Amino acid sequence: MISSHQLLDADLDTALRTLTGADGDSAAALDSVSEVGGGSISRTLVVRRGQRRWFVKLNDARLAAMFAAEADGLAALAACPAVRVPRVWGHGISGRQAWLVLEHLALAPLRGxxxxxxxxxxxxxxxxxxxxxxxxxxxxxxxxxxxxxxxxxxxxxxxxxxxxxxxxxxxxxxxxxxxxxxxxxxxxxxxxxxxxxxxxxxxxxxxxxxxxxxxxxxxxxxxxxxxxxxxxxxxxxxxxxxxxxxxxxxxxxxxxxxxxxxxxxxxxxxxxxxxxxxxxxxxxxxxxxxxxxxxxxxxxxxxxx
Incomplete structure (x- = not known):
């Protein structure tokens, strides 16, 4: 299992702890941070703390507007109850990295x-x-x-x-x-x-x-x-x-x-x-x-x- 400090700088680690902290507890370490594939533009991670997981996208801080626009678009699509859209937990900049934290969804290919x-x-x-x-x-x-x-x-x-x-x-x-x-x-x-x-x-x-x-x-x-x-x-x-x-x-x-x-x-x-x-x-x-x-x-x- 990869520890958070191997994939996250200190500023981002602190931001994610704060964002995902239960009952205001932002001091405890994240249980795991795993890099996943599938992103051709941004780095993508799965972060786990306790029984909960989040999907995290990372890119250069200069591209923070891209994540803000994505969060806006997800909120718009979420207005339709016929579809499932990952909840946006937050987005921002920590150090040199822009980040977007989303609900982690269990997904399967659209087949059948x-x-x-x-x-x-x-x-x-x-x-x-x-x-x-x-x-x-x-x-x-x-x-x-x-x-x-x-x-x-x-x-x-x-x-x-x-x-x-x-x-x-x-x-x-x-x-x-x-x-x-x-x-x-x-x-x-x-x-x-x-x-x-x-x-x-x-x-x-x-x-x-x-x-x-x-x-x-x-x-x-x-x-x-x-x-x-x-x-x-x-x-x-x-x-x-x-x-x-x-x-x-x-x-x-x-x-x-x-x-x-x-x-x-x-x-x-x-x-x-x-x-x-x-x-x-x-x-x-x-x-x-x-x-x-x-x-x-x-x-x-x-x-x-």
Whole structure:
């Protein structure tokens, strides 16, 4: 068993003792601190004290805003009783480290027909929570990339100005192919043509719904975590859930039964997936360049741009 001082500096050890202390007892040592895998952006630990456990994420103190945004997103999703969301115990900075302490959940992969169907219905319940505008009160992050959420008067303007154009600007700074930038900017200008007959409600979105951010809790309820929430078209969550796979067919079928999708959803899915492919290009490099170029070319051809 690894002792806390092998993984935590003194400031962080003190902060976690205070946060997890029972009945105000912050002096007793943590029973164990174990590093766990699965985090590509942050270090992740499981902390135990007595019979209780917490899930802890650590990163550089300069990224404290990322954990604050994650806590905000989890609180928003927790408003839906159909899903399980880890409780936020606290977040802050200790020394050179930013930290986020969450309830530790016993999770299982989202597999099986019945579990997938229940999860699809639960996601529809999340999306039925609606706002008054597209956006979110604060900016947050998609992976480690900034995600801008300032309100816009229409959904096409929001997606162009707050999703596509910022990713293209990042690609420009990363010196990605000039053809990608030029065609992407043309697509952003032409977006209203994709939404002539589609005026979505501003639904509460997870924002980064790939299979690694969803699971089953110990009561077989859909558990959601690592969000990038905002008010937007519910189809964006569904598009992301299909981009890398991992969700059972029953998940998609049950969602569509609970809340059918409007015509043109296949074309919009390509657009919504493009945002995440561009983000992966900016985060991980040129392996996604040709995929992004193909997606933009197809969308431009479909709208005559």
């Amino acid at each position: 027909h019945a579990a997938g169907a229940a999860a699809g219905q639960a996601l529809a319940a999340v999306h039925r929570i609606t706002g008054s505008h597209f956006g979110w009160p604060r900016d947050n992050f998609i992976g480690s990339s900034p995600q801008l959420n300032a309100a816009q008067p229409t959904w096409p303007l929001f997606f162009a100005r707050q999703r596509l154009l910022p990713q293209l600007e990042l690609a420009k700074r990363n010196r990605q192919h000039a053809r990608l930038i030029a065609s992407g900017e043309r697509l952003a200008d032409a977006l209203p043509a994709l939404f002539v007959d589609h005026r979505p409600r501003p639904s509460l979105l997870h924002g980064d719904l790939w299979s690694g951010n969803a699971a089953l809790d110990d009561g077989d309820r859909l558990a959601l975590f690592d969000p990038a929430v905002y008010w937007g078209d519910r189809e964006t969550d569904l598009a992301m859930s299909e981009l890398f796979g991992g969700f059972p067919d029953s998940f998609h079928a049950a969602y569509r039964e609970a809340w059918p999708l409007a015509s043109g959803c296949a074309q919009r899915k390509l657009l919504y997936q493009l945002y995440h492919v561009l983000n992966h290009l900016n985060l991980f490099g040129g392996g996604y360049l040709q995929q992004a170029e193909r997606m933009i070319s197809r969308l431009l051809a479909e709208i005559g741009g």
